[in-house]
Structure formats: structure tokens, C-alpha cells
Amino acid sequence: MQYKLVDWVISVEQNLISNDSESRHLDNKSMQVLLLLIKNAGNQVTKEQLFTTVWKDKIVSDDILSVAVSNIRKKLGDNARKTIYIKTIPSIGYCLIADVEEIEKKESISVEPKIENVAQPKNHLRYIIAVLLILISINCVQRLSGANSSK
Numbered sequence: 001m002q003y004k005l006v007d008w009v010i011s012v013e014q015n016l017i018s019n020d021s022e023s024r025h026l027d028n029k030s031m032q033v034l035l036l037l038i039k040n041a042g043n044q045v046t047k048e049q050l051f052t053t054v055w056k057d058k059i060v061s062d063d064i065l066s067v068a069v070s071n072i073r074k075k076l077g078d079n080a081r082k083t084i085y086i087k088t089i090p091s092i093g094y095c096l097i098a099d100v101e102e103i104e105k106k107e108s109i110s111v112e113p114k115i116e117n118v119a120q121p122k123n124h125l126r127y128i129i130a131v132l133l134i135l136i137s138i139n140c141v142q143r144l145s146g147a148n149s150s151k
Contacts, residue, residue: 002103024075030068037096046093
């Protein structure tokens with residue numbers, strides 16, 4: 001699943017955010033926080049909602065959430081004082097204020113064969129040649145040892 005967040009592409013499965021010039025990795029919990037904010041874009045998400053969804057039954061402090069949001073902001077180049085992406089709602093939670101849209105996966109149909117399929121016969125041919133050389137060598141050794149034993 002991917003989302004377009006202003007200039008960034010959010011790749012949820014890879015925990016990756018990227019733009020035209022670079023890619024940045026997010027830890028799993030930070031990506032889960034970002035994903036919950038994306039799914040509720042434009043609406044406030046309370047700390048309790050974040051704790052319940054991201055950390056489930058684990059007891060964590062507000063500091064853990066603050067670190068996750070700070071990490072997201074840092075990776076996006078956002079600033080808590082002049083926010084572009086995530087707005088802090090004091091004592092309540094956060095709100096994703098930037099425009100976001102889901103990127104549809106397009107299935108591409110390739111007319112050209114895949115490179116790995118083209119290279120595969122060469123590997124089989126090498127294997128067959130190696131086996132034939134071994135068999136010929138064994139045959140030669142048997143003939144030589146048979147010739148030596150008859151003398």
C-alpha cells in the first residue's frame with residue numbers, strides 16, 4: 001500500500017518514505033503512527049487512539065509517542081513550530097494537515113520476457129555440460145584402470 005503525501009511517497013510495507021531525490025526508512029511503530037494519521041487525515045487523532053492502535057495492550061508513555069512523531073517529522077523535513085504535515089493538538093493528540101492520497105497499484109503486463117527467465121537456460125546448459133564432463137572423466141578413469149589391471 002502506498003500513499004502520496006505532498007512530495008513524498010509513503011510505502012507502508014517497506015516502512016519507507018521517498019521523494020524524487022532520496023528514500024528514508026521509518027521504524028515500524030513510527031510508520032504505524034503515520035498510517036493512522038493518514039487514514040484520519042484532516043481529523044484529530046487522540047493519543048489514546050494512537051496508543052490503542054499502535055501499541056495495543058502495552059503500556060507506554062506519552063514520551064514514546066512524542067519520539068515516534070518527532071521521528072516522522074524529521075524524516076519528512078517537518079517542524080513542530082512551522083508544521084507542514086503533522087499538527088500537534090496540545091494535550092489531545094495530532095492531526096495530519098497535509099494533502100494525502102492513496103496511490104493505486106497498477107498491474108503492468110510485460111510483453112518482454114523477464115531477464116531471469118532468459119538467463120535460466122544458460123545456467124541449465126552449464127550444468128548439463130559439467131555433468132557430461134564428469135561422466136566422461138569417470139569413463140576415462142575406468143577404462144584406464146581397466147587397461148592397467150589387464151596387464
